[in-house]
Amino acid sequence: MANMTNIEKTSLIPNWQQELKSAFTNINELLSFLNLNVEDLSLYSNAAKKFPLLVTRSYAERIVKSDWNDPLLRQVLPHPDELAAHPNYLSDPVGDSSASISPGLIHKYYGRILIISTGACAIHCRYCFRREFPYSDNSAHRSQLDSISQYLSNHTEVTEVILSGGDPLTLSDSKLQHLLEQLVKQPQVERIRIHTRIPIVLPSRITQALIKTLSSTPKKVIIVIHSNHPNELNHEVSAALLSLKSIGVILLNQTVLLRGVNDNADTLVKLSHRLFDCSTIPYYLHLLDKVTGATHFDSTQAHSDNIYQQIQERLPGYLVPKLVREEAGKKHKTIMAKRL
């Protein structure tokens, strides 16, 4: 490596990592790319101070140009409304800190533990319930993996490990492989579940090398993606998901109900159909976690009940996600509406 030129070093970086490095982090650049003008940029910049803008080029290309109301743009553009404080909106709305066992390890539900494998994401979703999560003190670095293994040994009822974050697929192949190898050593672990938005926002990450890494684990692998709108599911995303499906990965999707993005039955029905085209089953429709800065995304209970009634009437049962809310301290997600 010592004698390599910078060009040679760059060519060793996988394409997806280069693409991640070229993601939009500057609001002005994103708005220019989208042919949008704003008179007072400082209102948007102030909203980005605590939780910066981050949008991959791939995702930005799916945003309709010159449209402030584009449902993909609304998910990622810092907005002045984020600065509105509200006593019911909290920095840790789902009780992660009280369920934290050790750095990077959260245990909420029977039989499952969750590992915060990284604080990094490929995109910053403005409504994210972990937008204020203290990742620097609470991520499972290599040095913490031994204590997580010890915890598993003492809790033999745990049969499923969830890799979360941040986004676990932002880890390099070697880091991900190391993590999976540690879990494979635990005989009680039957399933490894990966929560990721990467197939949606950076489909180039689903490389042959990643497919090989995932297919080499003897554990059952479940990937729960996160898509909120059918416009997110373009041809590249579909190809990435189908290649995951081809190695036997179970694909599920979770959606967050977001005002001004997908809070109508037409969009959610279309999303379920499109997910099924991509071999992915709609799993959860989450009511918004009441996180600080996300008040403008919230809907009323009556509105969400009304939408859910309509989607039940229009979709076959296997394409109807469960409408749920996560409540801090509870032993399971709360089902908000019964299926017909």
Ligand code: SF4
């Ligand atoms: S990708 Fe997931 S963890 Fe990252 S900001 Fe979006 S919702 Fe949050």
